[in-house]
Amino acid sequence: MSKFPSSKPEEYASSSTSETKESNGTLQMDGPEDTIAAVARFIEKLHSRITSPPEKELVTACLLRLAKARKETRTVIGSYAQAMPLFISILRSGTSEAKVNDAATLSALCKDDGLRVKVLLGGCIPPLLSLLKSKSIEARKAAAEAIYEVSSGSVSDDQFGIKICHRRDKDNYWRATLEAGGADIIVDLLSSDNAAAQSNAASLLARLMLAFGDSIPKVIDSGAVQALLQLVDQNNDISVRASAADALEALSLNSTKAKKAIVDAGGVPILIGAMVAPSKECMQGEFG
Structure with missing residues (x-):
């Protein structure tokens, strides 16, 4: 010993x-x-x-x-x-x-x-x-x-993701994530009472969907759409709202099913409100 x-x-x-x-x-x-x-x-x-x-x-x-x-x-x-x-x-x-x-x-x-x-x-x-x-x-x-x-790196310019895309193990990695219940676990973190955890979870969800499109049906079935729409609400931390918006963009980018799920969840007025709110804040700051 x-x-x-x-x-x-x-x-x-x-x-x-x-x-x-x-x-x-x-x-x-x-x-x-x-x-x-x-x-x-x-x-x-x-x-x-x-x-x-x-x-x-x-x-x-x-x-x-x-x-x-x-x-x-x-x-x-x-x-x-x-x-x-x-x-x-x-x-x-x-x-x-x-x-x-x-x-x-x-x-x-x-x-x-x-x-x-x-x-x-x-x-x-x-x-x-x-x-x-x-x-x-x-x-x-x-x-x-x-x-x-x-999984760090920006969603819009994910150099890390680009590297992985050229590796044969990419799909196996993301598939293993899904098989381990990854989508459900990450979506559960969206309901955390910690803003950093919520933001990180939304960012990770976005990277998962951008890197592995087959994950989108599971993400939808896990209840991510409603959870992300709730995070976009202007009462949340700005980093949480931004990450949730990125995840919704990644979700709906190439999926008709995802777009329909967002519409069915009443997401259109929520997303419009999310875009209008920052403009109002800027105007109030400039002219108020």
Whole structure:
């Protein structure tokens, strides 16, 4: 059984490599060689069958702090072929704390475009969607942030989406998302009492539909139309309204069924009101 040296990530990291330092709440290394050595040790710990669940919690916490520290460190983590399969394994069967650390690490890795593609194609979405069902608020928050980061990029000019479109795994990725109940879970987040979660969910829904048109019938059946129309209401946060409008645009862009669903839900006057309201606000600000 692995020795369990400390309950604090920084102390555990120090016991794993003598060159580790803590600065401003992040773990830092003296040089590139130290970073590579530390990451290698942590990956090896996660891979080892004798590493205990509590120790894996510390290892994932250390990797998270390293990933947040510097871009170079994220590159090192992403360079290990074992890293993504191990992260996915922890998301599926790790402790709650390890899953939270893991999801947050994936969010950090997704700050870099090249690593975002690796995270996406590594199969992270199904286990992250499962984590959204957790009873833990912290776990749900970490999962939602990771899903948002892995699909980040503007809806109108989605360079990330363009990259994925040229990959054979694109359809399999989005299909796996749908089969894991992704549409229903994302639509449920539209009813969250948190504006950021609502905005992120609407943006993710838009990207899902733009990247994988086969998702539109499931999105409609999940009740997304009514939920999105409610978010467009001018009483909501402006970022929520904008993301909901983008999602409705993506929904109706190439689907007659979606356009009919919006009309049947009374969406036309709501959308007209959403367009008129900003104009009134501008006029009041300019002449009032």
